[in-house]
Amino acid sequence: AQKITQTQPGMFVQEKEAVTLDCTYDTSDPSYGLFWYKQPSSGEMIFLIYQGSYDQQNATEGRYSLNFQKARKSANLVISASQLGDSAMYFCAMREAAGNKLTFGGGTRVLVKP
Amino acid sequence: KAGVTQTPRYLIKTRGQQVTLSCSPISGHRSVSWYQQTPGQGLQFLFEYFSETQRNKGNFPGRFSGRQFSNSRSEMNVSTLELGDSALYLCASSGRTGTMAEQYFGPGTRLTVT
Numbered sequence: 001a002q003k004i005t006q007t008q009p010g011m012f013v014q015e016k017e018a019v020t021l022d023c024t025y026d027t028s029d030p031s032y033g034l035f036w037y038k039q040p041s042s043g044e045m046i047f048l049i050y051q052g053s054y055d056q057q058n059a060t061e062g063r064y065s066l067n068f069q070k071a072r073k074s075a076n077l078v079i080s081a082s083q084l085g086d087s088a089m090y091f092c093a094m095r096e097a098a099g100n101k102l103t104f105g106g107g108t109r110v111l112v113k114p
Numbered sequence: 115k116a117g118v119t120q121t122p123r124y125l126i127k128t129r130g131q132q133v134t135l136s137c138s139p140i141s142g143h144r145s146v147s148w149y150q151q152t153p154g155q156g157l158q159f160l161f162e163y164f165s166e167t168q169r170n171k172g173n174f175p176g177r178f179s180g181r182q183f184s185n186s187r188s189e190m191n192v193s194t195l196e197l198g199d200s201a202l203y204l205c206a207s208s209g210r211t212g213t214m215a216e217q218y219f220g221p222g223t224r225l226t227v228t
Contacts, residue, residue: 043202045219099170100145100208104157
């Protein structure tokens with residue numbers, strides 16, 4: 001069974017600094033996708049970035065990048081130049097090849113300090 | 115393009131009642147998934163519908179059911195509500211299948227059972 005672990009329940013980061021959010025996963029399926037979502041206090045899940053298990057390069061989307069280490073089964077999210085609006089819960093999720101079911105980690109709450 | 119919409123946004127029900135939540139996916143998306151989010155259990159997959167057929171189901175009791183209409187709109191029903199059903203219910207739509215398909219979430223329906 002697939003499993004996602006986010007070991008950091010919460011963290012503070014200074015505005016304009018970079019922050020790394022940890023995510024490790026476990027699956028026996030060779031084909032899978034890894035996702036990061038942001039959830040502000042409003043509740044909506046906002047898609048940030050995707051990494052496929054066969055992708056050779058780490059994914060990047062603006063200030064977000066994904067540090068994918070397949071052998072270690074980790075998919076850490078790096079947010080560069082943090083902004084106050086980045087304060088939110090961040091979830092790592094995985095989907096195996098069949099269907100659209102996402103398995104989520106427990107989330108990391110990020111608070112950006114001015 | 116309009117995003118995923120969910121109605122109602124907030125709902126208060128009494129134990130024993132039943133409730134129906136609605137989700138309208140992004141235009142052209144045929145897959146709709148439902149998730150339950152609680153502080154204790156986190157984000158858990160309920161079920162996925164694709165072209166009016168349930169394609170995947172999570173580990174929830176039979177009180178939780180859903181359906182999808184020909185226009186891809188989906189409804190989720192919970193019968194005989196329990197206090198533990200209080201949660202944020204999120205639906206997500208996807209236009210593709212497989213591991214590369216992003217899922218776009220709606221704002222959620224916050225259900226409170228008293």
